[in-house]
Amino acid sequence: MEPRIFAGPPAAGGPESLADHAARLGLVPRGSAAEATIPVIEASGLLGRGGAGFPVGRKWRSVAGQAGGAPAVLVNGAEGEPLSSKDRTLMRLRPHLVLDGALLAADAVGADRIAIYVGSAHRDARDSIERALVERRDIRLPVQLFAAPATYVAGEESAAVHFVNAADARPTVTPPRPYERGIDGRPTLVQNVESLANAALIARFGDAWYRGVGRSSTPGSALVTVSGSDRDGVREIEIGTPIGELAEVAGAGRDPRDRQAVLLGGYFGGWVSAERGWGLPLDPVELRDAGSAFGAGVVAFLGHDRCGVRATARIMDYMAGQSAAQCGPCVFGLRAIADATAGLANGTAARDDLARIERWSQQLAGRGACRHPDGAVGQLLSSLRVFGSEWEIHQRRRTCSREGFRSFAVPVVREKVA
């Protein structure tokens, strides 16, 4: 597939300037009314790229139709997921595409304010957006840049709104959801940066153009962050590309036997064995139907020299540490599960810890104000299925079957376009 988001100058050239962007793509139509834009975005079938895969056009229509004052747009570039770097790469290389999408969305929903929320650790992305805003002197509505705290939950939509309102990036109780009452109490469109960049292209080239690629039921292309391969980095793929094909291109092996498993969707996602995963399409809808997750496009391969139990324990420890410490079940439940999981991983578990973490995980789901605990235990439960025999060995023999294992790579920034 020809690149779409990353069409244009090579990544090595750095951020695309406004002059180059406008010469290559022309200016995105401004001032378009909702009636003109929203049906095209709806017809494109574009799904949100922040993790939940919600239809973008439907969200725009819903925000545009809310009472309660002029809406606001919150551009979500927090990217707290440790295994993802596609959002910061996009903001760094194609800042004007992201701004085009934000302006288009603001016009479509009738917003009079834009908040751009970029992970505070992603300095290059932030600098690039800041420079791009200086270049865009024609923007007539207020646009403010916010540095999202470097935590996992800071990118959750109610946490992002709370940060803009009160400098506190902890999720708030919903309802009301941000689309009903968000920034300054007004209806707020929270949209991931990749979703907005795609919308900016659809506004130029049309919904049929967008649907012109895609190999499965979901149309279009998507950015993915690949790790655990020989050529790690951010890639643009046709939605529906089989994982095995991506593995081959990225140098993770042609044969499923070359890898042990794949973590899809990130720390919030789920494991699949390489044997099953190689044939699965990278498609948010089909992966959900198959009991897995596309999430924010993380594809992390696990080699045979690594232990799935230890990889999972490290993720659970990280996720327990990232609880926003507001809801008892999340604060205490996740920590208890993470500690028991760590015991299993390092050979100090009590006799029934394996059964216990499974039971606790099932009890924890749905008990927090946000989906943080659900995502964490979903990942753990998928690990119990995929690495079942390894978990048994850790429980019964208190050892790891993989000599000289190396643990799973936790926070590694892979910003390069592969």
Ligand SMILES: Cc1cc2nc3c(=O)[nH]c(=O)nc-3n(C[C@H](O)[C@H](O)[C@H](O)COP(=O)(O)O)c2cc1C
């Ligand atoms: C714990 C948690 C963390 C999240 N982090 C992010 C994030 O860093 N970036 C993002 O775009 N969406 C994140 N989301 C999803 C947002 O809540 C929201 O669904 C998304 O920004 C909407 O944009 P989209 O429809 O374009 O995907 C997170 C969700 C949860 C539950």
Ligand code: SF4
């Ligand atoms: S569920 Fe956890 S992360 Fe979410 S709001 Fe409650 S304490 Fe915070």
